[in-house]
Amino acid sequence: MAERAIGIFDSGVGGLTVLKALREVLPAERLYYLGDTARVPYGTKSSGTVLRYAQEAAGFLVRHRVKMLVVACNTASAVAIEAVEQRFNLPVIGVIEPGARRAAAVTRNGRVGVIGTEGTVRSGAYSRAIRALDERIEVFAAPCPLFVPLVEEGWGEHEVASLVAREYLAPLIDRGIDTLVLGCTHYPLLKATLQRVLGANVTLVDSATETAQLVASLLGKRLVLRRGEACAPRYFVTDEPTRFKRVGGAFVGVELGDVTQVDLGRAHG
């Protein structure tokens, strides 16, 4: 069991921030990453459609005999964790619970902001998860649909990103938040811009690093950590790999090696 890979999936390149964090914490683990790039993004789509896509992505990785699943996409985590767990009967970790735990732990004034896609914010998943830990915490969520395209354009540090961030964050700043959850796997690439707009007194919570810690702890408890030498991740995508390689390289910080195009529909049918 320990030799098996960890399966990670996302709608596209965003989940690579989670993959990167996993590699730092668990360098010996084999990682299979699936990006559903033929249907990206999930964040603007209905929960019914995202649930169907998440089941197909999970099914693909389960057929590749992974030992656990990481849903490295906030939108899919918000709507599909329980359904995926029930259907495939293996451990499934999403990015929302770890981010929520960290936010509840670090807030001093009990006012937490959450930013994410339309789908993530509409689901209310962060608010529920944070308030389940401490119901006195007030959660203020704001959808930020332009952040993903800005990051994919490579404009995370551009003047435009600052202007957009000031607009999106103004209502959260008005509420006096002292903690902001980056509720989308693209947003770590906006950290510097967001911190500048928010000021140094607001703590940013990055779900990617929190999720990696939780995965390590879970595998450790189950005694299925892999020993041995580091090995390169395998990447699967549903569209041709060209754009994934180009845009994804910036997320991982190195060139992506082995990327294979797969057809989830056909494999499933």
Next chain:
Amino acid sequence: MAERAIGIFDSGVGGLTVLKALREVLPAERLYYLGDTARVPYGTKSSGTVLRYAQEAAGFLVRHRVKMLVVACNTASAVAIEAVEQRFNLPVIGVIEPGARRAAAVTRNGRVGVIGTEGTVRSGAYSRAIRALDERIEVFAAPCPLFVPLVEEGWGEHEVASLVAREYLAPLIDRGIDTLVLGCTHYPLLKATLQRVLGANVTLVDSATETAQLVASLLGKRLVLRRGEACAPRYFVTDEPTRFKRVGGAFVGVELGDVTQVDLGRAHG
């Protein structure tokens, strides 16, 4: 034959600018509009994937016995017109040829700019179409990936849109273009911003209105124009209709009535 509907398809809401132009020119025609909202956008995806999606969308409308097809999406027009025409054997009009004709007719200095999605620009389809009409014309194309999300956010007239437009258009202004083709069906909602950044001496070419004229002329020649009273369009979408209705309303200027969710994969399988 005249009673049959015109089938229009796009990846999402963008093609509604073409539908709107068609309703103005041909108010008596029945219109079936299909937005592939479960897989939107096409503009960042590979030509192979876009071709497959376009074939599925066209197949759906053909099964609804339309008399002709309008590919109201630049990215799909750039890669799929000929394949769709060959496979389904009915008249197919895309948005690129009409826009190219207009651009070739109005340029005075022979320097034409084209803006569009990554897929449209990468295809080189506008450049080929314009230079096939007049090979002395120089065509300068620029991908503008942030324009679609800006329009869908309702920020077409926002300060951010001006800043982004100045950045994207700078290389085209440097080339001395006197004509700019709006090579994406979302871009008519940016007209005021683009004209302000470019100045009054640059002519904007809107493929939507050119395409509507060409459809009217084609149906007139084939004597299959519908007579009678205006009737409301029917809308089909592949994701749940909520977001399509909300964002699409701004494109047509009125609330969208009858919107039905359909499954292209299943209908096809």
